Amino acid sequence: MNYHRYYSVDVVNGPGTRCSLFVAGCVHQCRGCYNKSTWSLNSGIPFTQEVEDQIIADLQDVNIKRQGLSLSGGDPLHPQNVPTILKLVKRVKTECANKDIWLWTGYKRDQLTPQQNQVLDYIDVLVDGKFVQDLADPNLIWRGSSNQVIHYLHRKS
Ligand code: SF4
Numbered sequence: 092m093n094y095h096r097y098y099s100v101d102v103v104n105g106p107g108t109r110c111s112l113f114v115a116g117c118v119h120q121c122r123g124c125y126n127k128s129t130w131s132l133n134s135g136i137p138f139t140q141e142v143e144d145q146i147i148a149d150l151q152d153v154n155i156k157r158q159g160l161s162l163s164g165g166d167p168l169h170p171q172n173v174p175t176i177l178k179l180v181k182r183v184k185t186e187c188a189n190k191d192i193w194l195w196t197g198y199k200r201d202q203l204t205p206q207q208n209q210v211l212d213y214i215d216v217l218v219d220g221k222f223v224q225d226l227a228d229p230n231l232i233w234r235g236s237s238n239q240v241i242h243y244l245h246r247k248s
Contacts (some may be wrong), residue, residue, distance in 0.1 A: 092116070092175035093135040095128070095165065097142060099149045100157075105193040105216075105233065107158030110149050114138070114162070114176070116169040119197035123224035125235075129165035132172075143179055150187040159191035159215070168196040168207045180213035191215040193233075197222070200242055217242040 093115035098104075101111040116132035117124075128134060150157055160183055167176045180192055192214040198207065200219045211217060218234055218241050226236035233241055 092138045092172045093132065094138045094142070095126075095135040097146070099145070100155055101161065104163060105159070105161040108155065109157055109159055109161050109193075110146055111161040111163065112146065112167075114164040114167050114169075114172055116172055117164055117166040117197060118169065119166065119221045121197065121222040121224075123227065124222060126165065132169065135165075138175060143182070146179070147182055147186055150183060150190050157190065159193065160187075161193045161195075162214075163195040166197050167194050168198055168203065168210060170204070170206065173206050173210060177210050177213070180210060184213050193218065200240070211244055215244060217244060 094112055095115055096113040098111045101109050104111045113129065115129050115135035117130045120130070146160065150160060162176065166172065183190060183192060193216040194210070194214050195218045198219060200217060218239055220239040223236040223238050226238050228237055231237065
Protein backbone atom coordinates (compact mmCIF):
# COMPACT_ATOMS: atom_id res chain seq x y z
CA MET A 92 0.00 0.00 0.00
CA ASN A 93 1.07 3.56 -0.70
CA TYR A 94 -0.02 6.64 1.21
CA HIS A 95 -0.04 10.38 0.57
CA ARG A 96 -0.12 12.04 3.95
CA TYR A 97 0.14 11.14 7.58
CA TYR A 98 -0.76 13.77 10.19
CA SER A 99 0.35 12.81 13.67
CA VAL A 100 -1.82 15.55 15.20
CA ASP A 101 -5.03 16.44 13.36
CA VAL A 102 -8.14 18.24 14.59
CA VAL A 103 -10.17 18.49 11.36
CA ASN A 104 -10.64 14.92 10.09
CA GLY A 105 -12.98 13.38 12.67
CA PRO A 106 -13.84 14.19 16.28
CA GLY A 107 -11.23 15.33 18.77
CA THR A 108 -7.48 15.26 18.34
CA ARG A 109 -6.49 12.43 16.04
CA CYS A 110 -3.86 10.77 13.89
CA SER A 111 -4.92 10.78 10.22
CA LEU A 112 -3.68 8.66 7.33
CA PHE A 113 -4.54 9.36 3.69
CA VAL A 114 -3.83 6.32 1.53
CA ALA A 115 -3.32 5.98 -2.24
CA GLY A 116 -5.73 4.21 -4.57
CA CYS A 117 -9.36 4.87 -5.42
CA VAL A 118 -11.58 3.50 -8.20
CA HIS A 119 -14.64 5.70 -7.69
CA GLN A 120 -13.69 8.73 -9.81
CA CYS A 121 -16.27 11.02 -8.18
CA ARG A 122 -16.93 14.24 -10.07
CA GLY A 123 -15.63 17.08 -7.92
CA CYS A 124 -13.23 14.86 -5.98
CA TYR A 125 -10.97 17.03 -3.85
CA ASN A 126 -8.21 14.43 -3.85
CA LYS A 127 -7.67 13.28 -7.43
CA SER A 128 -3.95 12.95 -6.93
CA THR A 129 -4.65 9.91 -4.72
CA TRP A 130 -6.54 7.87 -7.33
CA SER A 131 -3.56 5.86 -8.58
CA LEU A 132 -2.42 2.98 -6.39
CA ASN A 133 1.12 3.87 -7.41
CA SER A 134 0.89 7.49 -6.28
CA GLY A 135 2.32 8.63 -2.96
CA ILE A 136 4.99 6.76 -1.08
CA PRO A 137 5.21 3.26 0.39
CA PHE A 138 3.50 2.61 3.72
CA THR A 139 6.36 0.96 5.59
CA GLN A 140 6.56 -0.92 8.87
CA GLU A 141 8.20 2.21 10.28
CA VAL A 142 5.15 4.33 9.44
CA GLU A 143 2.84 1.74 10.98
CA ASP A 144 4.98 1.68 14.13
CA GLN A 145 4.95 5.49 14.26
CA ILE A 146 1.14 5.57 14.13
CA ILE A 147 0.95 3.12 17.05
CA ALA A 148 3.49 5.16 19.02
CA ASP A 149 1.59 8.40 18.33
CA LEU A 150 -1.70 6.88 19.48
CA GLN A 151 0.05 5.71 22.66
CA ASP A 152 1.60 9.13 23.29
CA VAL A 153 0.53 10.41 26.69
CA ASN A 154 1.78 13.97 26.12
CA ILE A 155 -0.59 14.71 23.26
CA LYS A 156 -3.62 12.54 23.89
CA ARG A 157 -5.35 11.41 20.69
CA GLN A 158 -8.95 10.29 20.57
CA GLY A 159 -8.19 7.93 17.72
CA LEU A 160 -7.17 7.26 14.14
CA SER A 161 -8.80 8.50 10.92
CA LEU A 162 -8.31 6.54 7.69
CA SER A 163 -9.11 8.24 4.40
CA GLY A 164 -7.62 8.72 0.97
CA GLY A 165 -7.95 7.66 -1.71
CA ASP A 166 -9.88 4.70 -0.41
CA PRO A 167 -8.68 2.59 2.53
CA LEU A 168 -11.03 -0.17 1.37
CA HIS A 169 -9.57 -0.39 -2.14
CA PRO A 170 -9.14 -4.19 -2.41
CA GLN A 171 -5.38 -3.83 -2.72
CA ASN A 172 -5.23 -1.71 0.44
CA VAL A 173 -7.35 -3.99 2.60
CA PRO A 174 -4.60 -6.39 3.80
CA THR A 175 -2.43 -3.52 5.05
CA ILE A 176 -5.36 -1.63 6.54
CA LEU A 177 -6.60 -4.78 8.27
CA LYS A 178 -3.18 -5.33 9.85
CA LEU A 179 -3.10 -1.71 11.02
CA VAL A 180 -6.58 -1.62 12.56
CA LYS A 181 -6.01 -4.93 14.34
CA ARG A 182 -2.83 -3.53 15.86
CA VAL A 183 -4.54 -0.32 16.94
CA LYS A 184 -7.29 -2.26 18.69
CA THR A 185 -4.77 -4.56 20.35
CA GLU A 186 -2.09 -2.07 21.36
CA CYS A 187 -3.87 1.28 21.78
CA ALA A 188 -6.50 1.16 24.49
CA ASN A 189 -9.66 3.20 24.06
CA LYS A 190 -8.76 4.72 20.69
CA ASP A 191 -11.52 4.96 18.11
CA ILE A 192 -11.04 4.36 14.39
CA TRP A 193 -12.99 6.27 11.73
CA LEU A 194 -12.77 5.17 8.09
CA TRP A 195 -14.01 6.93 4.95
CA THR A 196 -14.73 4.87 1.84
CA GLY A 197 -16.38 5.43 -1.52
CA TYR A 198 -17.98 1.97 -1.35
CA LYS A 199 -21.44 1.48 0.13
CA ARG A 200 -21.54 -0.61 3.26
CA ASP A 201 -24.00 -3.12 1.82
CA GLN A 202 -21.79 -3.69 -1.23
CA LEU A 203 -18.59 -4.55 0.61
CA THR A 204 -16.87 -7.85 -0.14
CA PRO A 205 -16.22 -10.34 2.68
CA GLN A 206 -12.59 -9.21 2.63
CA GLN A 207 -13.55 -5.53 3.01
CA ASN A 208 -16.09 -6.42 5.68
CA GLN A 209 -13.33 -7.88 7.84
CA VAL A 210 -12.04 -4.35 8.43
CA LEU A 211 -15.42 -3.32 9.86
CA ASP A 212 -14.89 -5.70 12.77
CA TYR A 213 -12.09 -3.44 14.03
CA ILE A 214 -13.33 0.08 13.34
CA ASP A 215 -15.81 2.22 15.21
CA VAL A 216 -17.24 4.45 12.53
CA LEU A 217 -17.63 3.97 8.76
CA VAL A 218 -18.50 6.91 6.52
CA ASP A 219 -19.56 5.37 3.21
CA GLY A 220 -20.53 6.31 -0.32
CA LYS A 221 -19.15 8.27 -3.22
CA PHE A 222 -18.97 12.04 -3.16
CA VAL A 223 -21.91 13.33 -5.24
CA GLN A 224 -21.36 16.90 -6.27
CA ASP A 225 -25.07 17.65 -6.72
CA LEU A 226 -25.65 16.58 -3.11
CA ALA A 227 -22.65 18.43 -1.69
CA ASP A 228 -23.37 20.46 1.42
CA PRO A 229 -20.67 22.37 3.34
CA ASN A 230 -22.84 22.28 6.47
CA LEU A 231 -22.56 18.50 6.77
CA ILE A 232 -20.23 17.22 9.47
CA TRP A 233 -17.67 14.49 8.60
CA ARG A 234 -19.10 13.97 5.11
CA GLY A 235 -19.14 15.94 1.88
CA SER A 236 -22.49 15.06 0.31
CA SER A 237 -25.83 14.08 1.81
CA ASN A 238 -25.91 10.60 0.23
CA GLN A 239 -22.98 9.56 2.39
CA VAL A 240 -23.89 7.83 5.65
CA ILE A 241 -22.10 7.80 9.01
CA HIS A 242 -22.40 4.27 10.41
CA TYR A 243 -21.63 3.89 14.11
CA LEU A 244 -20.60 0.23 14.27
CA HIS A 245 -20.51 -2.31 17.04
CA ARG A 246 -17.04 -3.72 17.10
CA LYS A 247 -15.80 -7.02 18.41
CA SER A 248 -12.64 -5.84 20.14
S1 SF4 B 1 -14.21 8.16 -3.10
FE1 SF4 B 1 -13.19 9.99 -2.28
S2 SF4 B 1 -11.08 9.92 -3.09
FE2 SF4 B 1 -12.30 8.47 -4.29
S3 SF4 B 1 -12.95 9.65 -6.10
FE3 SF4 B 1 -14.59 9.79 -4.58
S4 SF4 B 1 -14.17 11.68 -3.41
FE4 SF4 B 1 -12.28 11.13 -4.52
